Amino acid sequence: xxxxxxxxxxxxAQPSSRMAVTSPWASSPxxxxxxxxxxxxxxTAASSVVWVANRGxxxxxxxxxxxxxxxxxxxxxxxxxxxxxRVVWMTNVGAASSSSSTExxxxxxxxxxxxxxxxxxxWQSFDHPTDTFLPGMKMQIRYRTRAGERLVSWKDAGDPxxxxxxxxxxxxxxxxxxxxxxxxxxxxxxxxxxxxxxxEDEYLLTNTSAIIINLAFVNNDEESxxxxxxxxxxxxxxxxxxxxxxLQFQSWNSSSSTWVVFGQWPPHECNRYGYCGPNGYCDETxxxxxxxxxxxxxxxxxxxxxxxxxxxxxxxxKEALRCSDGFMPLSGMKPxxxxxxxxxxxxxxxxxxxxxxxxxxxxxxANLSSSIENRDLTRCLVWVGELVDTGRxxxxxxxxxxxxxxxGLDAATG
Numbered sequence: 001x002x003x004x005x006x007x008x009x010x011x012x013a014q015p016s017s018r019m020a021v022t023s024p025w026a027s028s029p030x031x032x033x034x035x036x037x038x039x040x041x042x043x044t045a046a047s048s049v050v051w052v053a054n055r056g057x058x059x060x061x062x063x064x065x066x067x068x069x070x071x072x073x074x075x076x077x078x079x080x081x082x083x084x085x086r087v088v089w090m091t092n093v094g095a096a097s098s099s100s101s102t103e104x105x106x107x108x109x110x111x112x113x114x115x116x117x118x119x120x121x122x123w124q125s126f127d128h129p130t131d132t133f134l135p136g137m138k139m140q141i142r143y144r145t146r147a148g149e150r151l152v153s154w155k156d157a158g159d160p161x162x163x164x165x166x167x168x169x170x171x172x173x174x175x176x177x178x179x180x181x182x183x184x185x186x187x188x189x190x191x192x193x194x195x196x197x198x199x200e201d202e203y204l205l206t207n208t209s210a211i212i213i214n215l216a217f218v219n220n221d222e223e224s225x226x227x228x229x230x231x232x233x234x235x236x237x238x239x240x241x242x243x244x245x246x247l248q249f250q251s252w253n254s255s256s257s258t259w260v261v262f263g264q265w266p267p268h269e270c271n272r273y274g275y276c277g278p279n280g281y282c283d284e285t286x287x288x289x290x291x292x293x294x295x296x297x298x299x300x301x302x303x304x305x306x307x308x309x310x311x312x313x314x315x316x317x318k319e320a321l322r323c324s325d326g327f328m329p330l331s332g333m334k335p336x337x338x339x340x341x342x343x344x345x346x347x348x349x350x351x352x353x354x355x356x357x358x359x360x361x362x363x364x365x366a367n368l369s370s371s372i373e374n375r376d377l378t379r380c381l382v383w384v385g386e387l388v389d390t391g392r393x394x395x396x397x398x399x400x401x402x403x404x405x406x407x408g409l410d411a412a413t414g
Contacts, residue, residue, distance in 0.1 A: 048259065049160065050110050050132040050238065051110065051112065051125045051128075051129070052130050052160045053125075054079055054089035055130060055152075055162055057088045057089065058088075058161075059079070059082075059088055067079065067080060067081050068080050068082075071102065071103070071104045071114070075093045075102040075116070076091045076092070076093050076114075077090060077091045077104055077123075078091075091114060091123045093114055093123050101116075101117040102114060102117070102122070103115055109134065109135065109136055111124050111125055111126045111134075111136070111137075126138070128149070129149050130151070130152060130160070131151055131152060131153050131154055131160075131163075131240055131241045131242075132239070132240050132241075133151055133228075133238065133239035135227075135230050137227060138226070138227050139151075139169060139225055139226045140226075148169045150167060151166060151167040151239075152166045152241070153165040153166070153243045153245065154242075154243045156243050157243060164181055164245075165179065165181055165186070165241055165242075165243070169224070169226075170188075173339070174224050175191050175224070175341075176189050176190065176191045176192065176337075179241070179265065185273040185274075185389075186266065186272060186273055187247070187265050187266040187272060188337055188389055190334045190335065190391075190393070190398045190399070190400065191339070191364075191381065192379070234251070235252050235253065236251065236252040237252075247265040248264050249261070249263035268290050270282040270283075270289070270291060270292060271284070271290065273337075273389050274388055274389050275292065276292035276314065277292075277301070277311050277312045277313050277314025277315065278315070278386035278387065279295060279314050279315040279316065279386055279387050280294055280298075280311055280315045280390070281293055281294075281334075281390035281391055281392055283391075284393055284394065285392055285394040293392075294315035295387075295404060296406065297319065297404075297406045297408075298315040298317055298318060300315055300316075301313040318407070319407035319408060321358075321405060321407050322407070323358035325408065325409055326406065327363070327405050327409070328403070328404050328406045328409055329401050330392075330401065330402045330403075331399070331401045332392060332394045332396065332401075333364075333391065333392055333393065333400055333401065333402040334390060334392070334398070334400070335364045335390065335400050335402055336362070336383055336387040336388050336390040336402075337388050337389045338388055339364075339382060339383050341380070342381070342382060343380075344378050345380050346378070351363060351365075351403065353380065353382060354382045357384070359384045359385070360383065361387060361404070362382070362383045362387060362402055362404045362405060363380065363382045363403050364400045364403065365378070365379065365380050365381075365401075366378070366379045387404075390402070
């Protein structure tokens with residue numbers, strides 16, 4: 001853990017053009033002299049940047065002095081060029097927080113914070129993520145403004161300027177995550193079913209050790225957010241949005257001095273957003289490579305193109321729907337995108353809301369009463385029109401039962 005007190009100036013490395021917090025994480029026996037860093041252990045082959053302050057405004061190094069990072073008496077960190085005349089980045093701590101005893105501290109978690117004399121955190125880098133999601137960080141969406149944090153990729157392997165890919169909560173619904181290429185969706189998570197309130201995933205490292213990933217979804221009146229922690233003694237772990245547009249779950253192997261990739265999204269072409277076209281779905285239970293399929297009662301728009309692996313046109317119904325047609329339950333599904341959320345209701349009421357609308361194609365229901373807020377929450381989703389970006393997950397805690405309106409199915413039995 002390294003610190004900086006008000007009015008002190010920390011010179012940055014002369015070759016560096018941006019202020020970066022690096023990783024792997026662990027306490028260093030000496031304060032950082034050239035830039036804020038934290039190192040896993042002595043002898044570590046290389047550090048990895050997990051946060052960058054001035055991503056879009058590189059510093060210009062002078063010939064006689066290095067750029068400086070200053071903690072002012074107004075409790076703000078200020079990054080200036082070599083002659084101190086141009087401010088390229090600063091925090092936004094309010095004037096009411098001014099104190100001569102405030103300190104800036106780089107924690108062993110990789111979080112750079114500004115802390116008041118009474119221990120209150122006035123600002124933290126965890127609230128301003130770049131391309132990396134670390135244990136203890138929040139990926140959140142605020143209901144009032146529909147604003148939230150996103151991971152934003154680097155421009156390329158050596159340039160931390162903001163790239164074209166981003167990952168974060170869906171601002172329209174707040175109950176699913178998206179990976180975007182610009183404004184175009186690349187990958188979408190399953191809508192929240194309640195499983196993320198408290199869940200564990202185990203990733204085997206060796207025959208005798210493993211990483212336990214604890215995911216948590218918190219929902220309250222102001223915001224919802226996802227965060228994760230790792231088991232004690234586990235390898236240092238992070239999620240990274242790469243400059244090539246992949247979200248990766250990585251852990252640091254100190255023996256080989258490499259980041260080991262345990263998960264990557266999208267994992268297959270079939271999982272890419274809308275890859276199977278309207279009314280088609282990606283069957284992830286097909287191994288080793290998931291494939292596109294049409295729902296029962298549907299057929300490919302173009303059999304020739306479908307057989308040639310061109311799925312973008314999707315599927316069409318074999319028989320036109322009638323308003324009296326019933327619904328077939330499909331378990332183990334990733335529900336489609338473009339749903340409408342119906343407020344707190346029962347499964348019967350959710351089915352009735354869709355059934356009495358002749359344009360309603362499907363619905364899904366989940367009881368979220370196990371949420372951390374201990375409120376009686378339910379989630380009813382309905383779809384009108386084409387079903388886009390659907391998947392079959394099989395026996396997964398993230399899966400849902402999708403009730404699909406099917407031609408010829410008696411409403412009384414369906």
